[in-house]
Every structure is written in structure tokens, then in C-alpha cells.
Amino acid sequence: MCGQEGLWFHIDGAYGAVGVLDPAVEPFYRGMEAADSLALDPHKWLSVPVECGCVLVRDAQLLRDTFSLVPVYLRTEPDKGFGGLPWFSEYGFQQTRGFRALKLWLTLAGAGREGLTEIIMRHNRLAALLRDKIAADPEMDLMAAGHLSVVCFRLRPMGIADDQLDAMNKGIVDRIQSEGECFLTSTVIGGRFALRASILHYETTEEDLDVLLNAVRRGALAVG
Numbered sequence: 107m108c109g110q111e112g113l114w115f116h117i118d119g120a121y122g123a124v125g126v127l128d129p130a131v132e133p134f135y136r137g138m139e140a141a142d143s144l145a146l147d148p149h150k151w152l153s154v155p156v157e158c159g160c161v162l163v164r165d166a167q168l169l170r171d172t173f174s175l176v177p178v179y180l181r182t183e184p185d186k187g188f189g190g191l192p193w194f195s196e197y198g199f200q201q202t203r204g205f206r207a208l209k210l211w212l213t214l215a216g217a218g219r220e221g222l223t224e225i226i227m228r229h230n231r232l233a234a235l236l237r238d239k240i241a242a243d244p245e246m247d248l249m250a251a252g253h254l255s256v257v258c259f260r261l262r263p264m265g266i267a268d269d270q271l272d273a274m275n276k277g278i279v280d281r282i283q284s285e286g287e288c289f290l291t292s293t294v295i296g297g298r299f300a301l302r303a304s305i306l307h308y309e310t311t312e313e314d315l316d317v318l319l320n321a322v323r324r325g326a327l328a329v330g
């Protein structure tokens with residue numbers, strides 16, 4: 107559609123783009139290769155230390171045409187002095203910049219495509235397992251079941267009125283975040299408060315899923 111209408115096709119793949127490495131979900135990414143630009147955050151699923159945001163732009167010349175503003179005192183000539191290389195300041199807002207790319211390069215070089223694929227496949231498998239554990243628990247609701255490593259759910263203990271569930275689950279997030287044993291965030295789905303587990307750490311194991319679910323279950327005791 108973007109092609110037909112002459113529109114720029116941008117994909118926000120901040121979290122999800124690298125999921126394409128997992129053959130089990132790769133078909134869902136069909137069309138990604140047609141993007142004009144793709145944002146991705148190596149500080150999420152690639153475990154690069156915060157922060158390291160990234161944008162890939164198909165036609166680098168367009169980027170340069172947009173941003174390049176080289177004052178006379180910074181002008182260089184190709185093949186003279188340190189001239190000739192692409193100056194990254196011509197491709198974005200920033201003039202002076204740190205070498206953030208180094209930590210990303212080290213991660214790519216250290217893990218390789220195979221190592222990263224292995225981690226991402228494992229995370230997606232763990233998320234599927236977490237969804238199964240939640241679905242099998244009569245006191246939990248699975249609220250969003252996607253294909254990647256984020257799982258949204260809530261605790262719904264027997265005997266708790268529906269109108270108390272949001273407040274109870276909010277209390278669970280507050281307690282888990284301050285306890286520090288595991289970490290959860292939250293969101294709202296269809297107007298209902300949801301716990302949001304995001305499996306992104308390279309050392310996360312199945313055992314950690316049980317630690318998390320047990321920490322959530324303790325919320326029922328606190329209310330009961």
C-alpha cells in the first residue's frame with residue numbers, strides 16, 4: 107500500500123524485529139524486507155547495555171540529503187586529511203557522538219547470528235511455556251497470547267469480585283517490583299489491568315518462570 111500511495115514505509119521493530127531470527131515465527135515477518143526504514147533497539151532483545159537504539163534506512167543517500175549541514179569549518183575533501191569517510195553527523199541530528207556501536211558490534215561478533223538465534227528461540231519457547239502454565243492455572247487469566255516473548259496475564263483467585271481484580275493485580279506489580287526477586291511491568295488490555303512479563307534476559311530459565319508465577323500467586327494470599 108505504501109508503494110502504491112508513495113508513502114514512506116517505516117517499521118517500529120524496537121523490541122520485535124530480531125524475532126525474525128526464530129524460524130518458528132519468521133513467517134509473521136513477511137514484508138519486513140520491503141520497509142524504507144526499520145527501528146530496532148539492541149538494548150532490548152540483544153541484551154546490549156542501555157542505551158543503544160538503532161535505525162536502518164534503505165537509502166542512505168536520502169538520510170544524508172535530509173540531515174547533512176556541514177559548516178565551512180568542518181568541510182573535508184575526499185582522500186585528503188581525514189576526509190572521504192561518511193561522517194555520521196551528516197546522517198542525523200547529532201554532531202559529536204560516542205561509540206555506542208562498539209557494544210553492539212561486540213555482541214554481534216561474540217554471539218554471532220547462531221548464538222543470537224539460539225537465545226531468541228529459547229525466549230520464545232519459554233514464553234510459550236509460560237502461556238501454557240498460566241492457561242493451566244484456574245486462578246490465572248491469559249490476557250494476550252502473541253508469538254514473541256511477551257506474555258500478558260492476571261491473577262484471578264476464586265472468591266475475589268471482578269471489580270477488585272484491577273486493584274489486586276496492581277498491588278502485585280508494586281510488590282514484585284519492590285521485592286526485587288523478579289520483575290514485571292503492567293499494561294491495560296481491553297480496559298482491564300494486566301501483568302506483563304517480558305522474557306529478554308539471556309540467562310532466564312524455566313525455573314525463573316515458576317519463581318515469577320509463585321511471586322504472582324503470593325498476591326492472592328496478601329488479598330485473601
Ligand SMILES: *Cc1c(COP(=O)(O)O)cnc(C)c1O
Pocket residue numbers: 118119120121122147159
Ligand atoms: C521500547 C520501544 C520503543 C521505545 O524505544 P526506546 O529505545 O525506549 O526509546 C518504541 N517502540 C516499541 C515497539 C518499543 O518496544
